[in-house]
Amino acid sequence: MTVAVLGATGATGRHVVSTALRRGYRVVAPVRRAGTFAPHEGLDEVSWPEVTDVPALTRALPGTSVVISALGGAGTGPTTVCTDGVRSAVTAMKAAGVDRLIALSAHGVLETHDKSLYSLAVWANVAERMRDKETMEPLITASGLDWTIVRPPKLADHDEIGKYRAGTDLRIRLWSSIGRADLAAFLLDEAETPRYAHAYPRISR
Known part of the structure; x- marks a missing residue:
């Protein structure tokens, strides 16, 4: 399977890339600057200088099985990175003939x-x-693509535990969280064996 990872250089995106490579997938990583990742068999860095650059992303996607968006905005201040990036992705995917989109959102929206x-x-x-x-999110649901929108609670930085709960009605509490490594595993599990097509799964430890 060939997976394109948007936001590949982010905290969660890097876990998606590394986990996909360990599973033997080919990974396409659109990045702003070349040389972001160390060379690795199966990893193709492609230039995507701005998230609004639709032609650059379109050129990167032919042959891709699924696009996983792990885009995230700045920690403070107004941001439109996710909205702009997904708008570009929807257009590029249609032009490149790629139908499956798994996007990372957040519980609470x-x-x-x-x-x-x-x-x-x-x-x-x-x-x-x-x-x-x-x-x-509305850009995705109106896209006509085969989409899944994942809504995790607070993200934590720790090693993969390998155990989590997921479901569309999972109760999220104030203390709920999920490790980025386990989240990456869930995203790739969903890419490999879709269980939540046109749904909003939640995930928690």
């Missing part, structure tokens, strides 16, 4: 933006990034 303690806390801390996810 749109209908999950409720009065739960988790939602209140995440919006109090990273509201701009959540707004970016909220404008990203």
Whole structure:
């Protein structure tokens, strides 16, 4: 399987890339600057200087089985990285004949933006990034692609545990979290064996 990873240089994206390579997949990594990754058999870096550069992304995607978006915005201040990147991805995928899109969003957006303690806390801390996810998701659901939108809670940096719970109705609590390595494994499991087509799975430890 050939996997294109958007946001490949980010904290979660790097886990997706490394896990995919360990599984023997070919990985296409659109990056802003060449030489971001050490040379590795099966890894193809391609130039994607700006997330709005549709032609560059279109050239990178032919032959790709699935696109996984692990795009994320800046920690503070307004950001549209996810929205702009996914808008480009939808157009590029259609032009390149790629149908499967798995996108990383966040629990607490749109209908999950409720009065739960988790939602209140995440919006109090990273509201701009959540707004970016909220404008990203409708672009995906209206795209006509075979999509899955994954909505994790807080992301943690620790080694892969190999155990997690996932489901569209999974209860997310204030203390819920998932490690980036386990999240990457879930994204690739979904790419390999789709279980949540046109759905919004949640995942937690």
